[in-house]
Amino acid sequence: MxxxxxxxxxxxxxxxxxxxxxxxxxxxxxxxxxxxxxxxxxxxxxxxxxxxxxxxxxxxxxxxxxxxxxxxxxxxxxxxxxxxxxxxxxxxxxxxxxxxxxxxxxxxxxxxxxxxxxxxxxxxxxxxxxxxxxxxxxxxxxxxxxxxxxxxxxxxxxxxxxxxxxxxxxxxxxxxxxxxxxxxxxxxxxxxxxxxxxxxxxxxxxxxxxxxxxxxxxxxxxxxxxxxxxxxxxxxxxxxxxxxxxxxxxxxxxxxxxxxxxxxxxxxxxxxxxxxxxxxxxxxxxxxxxxxxxxxxxxxxxxxxxxRQTLKSAFELPWNAPLAAGTRHRLTGRAWSGAAAVARVDVSTDGGATWHPARLRDEPRRGSWVRWSTTWRPRATGPATLLARATDATGRTQPPTTPHNTQGYLFDAVVRHPVTVV
The missing domain is CATH 3.90.420.10 (Oxidoreductase, molybdopterin-binding domain)
Structure with a gap:
């Protein structure tokens, strides 16, 4: 029938x-x-x-x-x-x-x-x-x-x-x-x-x-x-x-x-x-x-x-985490999308001035997140901002901002994750 x-x-x-x-x-x-x-x-x-x-x-x-x-x-x-x-x-x-x-x-x-x-x-x-x-x-x-x-x-x-x-x-x-x-x-x-x-x-x-x-x-x-x-x-x-x-x-x-x-x-x-x-x-x-x-x-x-859910990516790192200068750090995170499999994740360690691709650690699948990783050796001490930007198989990429709604649903902007280099 x-x-x-x-x-x-x-x-x-x-x-x-x-x-x-x-x-x-x-x-x-x-x-x-x-x-x-x-x-x-x-x-x-x-x-x-x-x-x-x-x-x-x-x-x-x-x-x-x-x-x-x-x-x-x-x-x-x-x-x-x-x-x-x-x-x-x-x-x-x-x-x-x-x-x-x-x-x-x-x-x-x-x-x-x-x-x-x-x-x-x-x-x-x-x-x-x-x-x-x-x-x-x-x-x-x-x-x-x-x-x-x-x-x-x-x-x-x-x-x-x-x-x-x-x-x-x-x-x-x-x-x-x-x-x-x-x-x-x-x-x-x-x-x-x-x-x-x-x-x-x-x-x-x-x-x-x-x-x-x-x-x-x-x-x-x-x-x-x-x-x-x-x-x-x-x-x-x-x-x-x-x-x-x-x-x-x-x-x-x-x-x-x-x-x-x-x-x-x-x-x-x-x-x-x-x-x-x-x-x-x-x-x-x-x-x-x-x-x-x-x-x-x-x-x-x-x-x-x-x-459907939206597109997000996040670092597995505390907010304002202290990271030692001159040390090679392995940064990890997860990305997910309700529309399609995650195709790539790009990471910036300089507040968005430059970007490089992270390594995806799982086979991308629709309805499933992927773990990702990258490395960073910070040199200058002081506050820094890390960003992770996901793109899914539809070609959609996380935007710099999310249009406001009063109940705060579906935030999908690239998250500015603060850390302190010590």
């Missing part, structure tokens, strides 16, 4: 969602009416707006909590989150061990028993009623293993302020809100077909089993969820139950999580408990209020919902 695909671009798909919402043919559970009106008005679709709306209920916030140890030499705690110190990756190899993998939580890590876990697949995009899958059911399906990075859309957010002098909101990540693992599980496409995927399905929305997310003003947005276009859901998305050859740790989605290669981290829902398959477009706060680009230079309604 050949299934129809959504519109060829996320922007087209987004406009179609809006038209269907305005016609009463789409749902937007947990999304404030003002946000959909803003999106619709800016898209020129503001006629015939439905007149009834149920406001989300407010509940007390859940106390945050991370299960695993967070040693100071590996992590920087950031509220409910834990950022990996990028220099701590230097000796970890190509894959990030769970002990070093960053944690992005909206609330607190739930500790769920694998033997009691069930996944419910439901919605009017199925040919029958809801279908439940246990972990044993998933293990009976063909397994797939894929190495892929997961990266928060706000990784590098603090550099908008530190490097570009621009204020942004959100967790002040440096560059450590990323990790790469070997994920093993089943293709989401196989599960959807087992559940009875209908020809008219357009959106697939996984939802986590962590507690409801309550904003600072007391608005309950419900459990974390974000729709995927059907084309992506049927492409390379995994329902993963292993990370680096072991069952998923609690902080990383035990017993099952979604892994959406190359897309922003919010798409890779942890602790997945149900998946809605819909014949009408879906909205959540995580593709309306959040994870769009807002601010000067962007449409009033914000950009289309963010999908």
């Amino acid at each position: 050949t299934l129809p695909h959504p519109s060829p671009t996320e922007a087209d798909h987004d406009r179609r969602r809006l038209r269907q919402w305005l016609a009463g043919q789409a749902r937007a559970d947990g999304v404030a009416r003002r946000d959909l009106l803003r999106l619709a008005a800016a898209a020129g679709l503001a006629a015939a707006v439905p007149g009834v709306w149920s406001a989300p209920r407010a509940h007390a916030a859940t106390a945050p909590g991370i299960v695993k140890a967070l040693p100071a030499e590996v992590f920087t705690p950031r509220g409910t989150n834990a950022e990996t110190r990028f220099e701590a990756l230097a000796e970890t190899g190509h894959l990030t061990p769970a002990s070093h993998f960053f944690v992005r939580n909206h609330t607190a890590t739930p500790q769920l028993a694998a033997d009691g876990w069930k996944l419910t697949v439901w919605g009017d995009g199925l040919t029958g009623g809801p279908r439940e899958f246990t972990l044993a059911d998933l293990h009976r399906l063909p397994s797939t293993t894929r190495s892929a990075f997961v990266e928060c859309a706000g990784n590098g957010r603090s550099l908008f302020t530190v490097q570009q002098g621009q204020q942004v909101s959100g967790t002040a990540w440096t560059l450590g809100a990323i990790g790469q693992a070997r994920w093993r599980g089943v293709r989401l496409a196989d599960v959807l077909r087992e559940a009875g995927l209908a020809r008219n399905a357009v959106d697939v929305m996984p939802r986590g089993l962590d507690s409801d997310y309550v904003t600072a003003d007391g608005t309950n947005l419900g459990r974390v969820r974000r729709p995927l276009p059907l084309a992506k859901a049927l492409d390379d998305v995994l329902l993963a139950y292993e990370m680096n050859g072991e069952p998923l740790p609690a902080d990383h989605g035990h017993p099952v999580r979604v892994v959406v290669p190359s897309w922003i981290g919010i798409a890779s829902i942890k602790w997945v408990g149900d998946i809605e398959v819909s014949a009408t477009p879906l909205y959540s706060p995580w593709n309306t209020d959040f994870y769009r680009l807002f601010g000067p230079g962007h449409p009033p309604e914000g950009s289309a919902p963010l999908t």
Whole structure:
């Protein structure tokens, strides 16, 4: 059976969602009416707006909590989150061990028993009623293993302020809100077909089993969820139950999580408990209020919902690291792109005046980072600035600056890494 695909671009798909919402043919559970009106008005679709709306209920916030140890030499705690110190990756190899993998939580890590876990697949995009899958059911399906990075859309957010002098909101990540693992599980496409995927399905929305997310003003947005276009859901998305050859740790989605290669981290829902398959477009706060680009230079309604990650490169070196003059130093780092394999990395040790190619230490692959290295023998003492600039197989190269957006997403500029030669 050949299934129809959504519109060829996320922007087209987004406009179609809006038209269907305005016609009463789409749902937007947990999304404030003002946000959909803003999106619709800016898209020129503001006629015939439905007149009834149920406001989300407010509940007390859940106390945050991370299960695993967070040693100071590996992590920087950031509220409910834990950022990996990028220099701590230097000796970890190509894959990030769970002990070093960053944690992005909206609330607190739930500790769920694998033997009691069930996944419910439901919605009017199925040919029958809801279908439940246990972990044993998933293990009976063909397994797939894929190495892929997961990266928060706000990784590098603090550099908008530190490097570009621009204020942004959100967790002040440096560059450590990323990790790469070997994920093993089943293709989401196989599960959807087992559940009875209908020809008219357009959106697939996984939802986590962590507690409801309550904003600072007391608005309950419900459990974390974000729709995927059907084309992506049927492409390379995994329902993963292993990370680096072991069952998923609690902080990383035990017993099952979604892994959406190359897309922003919010798409890779942890602790997945149900998946809605819909014949009408879906909205959540995580593709309306959040994870769009807002601010000067962007449409009033914000950009289309963010999908693929951007292009970055970083040194595995502490900020303001002291380096001895007259000594040959081996500088290492990692580079990655959501669009294609990294093709090359160029390094400057003189603030960008001159550049030379670094050695790539891994075979470049789409959805995977590469480690790189170069050598430097500094002579003059004092402050110096190191730069690493990645280019991917599409020909895209990191720019000198990133256009500002108010929530600080997708920073992709060449990072000016300060060191001190002593």
